[in-house]
Amino acid sequence: MSRPAPAVIDELDRHIINAVQGGFPLVDEPYREVADSLGTTESELLTRLQRMLEAKVLTRFGPMFHVERLGGRFVLAALAVPEERFDEVTARVNALPEIAHNYRREHHLNMWFVLATETPEGIAAATRRIEADTGLPVFAFPKLREFFVDMRLKA
Incomplete structure (x- = not known):
């Protein structure tokens, strides 16, 4: 079984990965708040999250429960x-x-x-x-x- 080639992610992708780990805002528009904190748009944030999920950079995006x-x-x-x-x-x-x-x-x-x-x-x-x-x-x-x-x- 061969390993897939490493995915290419840029600086904004890295910032997004760091920003969505823990402390996700509990507000009416959480994606907009995260995007604003990163200097991007809500649409761009959602597009990048979806792309990273499809590329298996992220295997899961959602809450973690005990x-x-x-x-x-x-x-x-x-x-x-x-x-x-x-x-x-x-x-x-x-x-x-x-x-x-x-x-x-x-x-x-x-x-x-x-x-x-x-x-x-x-x-x-x-x-x-x-x-x-x-x-x-x-x-x-x-x-x-x-x-x-x-x-x-x-x-």
């Missing part, structure tokens, strides 16, 4: 998927609303995903459903400690 504080649970989970079934299993796993994101790894456990549920019991139920749908055992790795990684780019 699911445990809301009564839920999440785990990092993995499957050992036979190569000839990878696309089929990916579609089955990604069809579940409990799947936050899914990615491929070069390892025996070659499919990793985040499983998030509204209740602690939901993890076991979702795991059983994935195992029933795919015929493959799910390896679930619950969070033992939480780490926050803040990525700031030089602009």
Whole structure:
């Protein structure tokens, strides 16, 4: 499996990435406020965010919730998927609303995903459903400690 070429981002893209990490304004027009702080327009900000999402520079843009504080649970989970079934299993796993994101790894456990549920019991139920749908055992790795990684780019 080859890695994609690095994406090209400019100084404004870097400023945008830094600005939208944490502290997003809770106002009527948050994108306009962020754009104003960066010296650009709301339209340009939204266009650049969309482009970075499509180019996979950003894999996700949205709020982060502490699911445990809301009564839920999440785990990092993995499957050992036979190569000839990878696309089929990916579609089955990604069809579940409990799947936050899914990615491929070069390892025996070659499919990793985040499983998030509204209740602690939901993890076991979702795991059983994935195992029933795919015929493959799910390896679930619950969070033992939480780490926050803040990525700031030089602009």
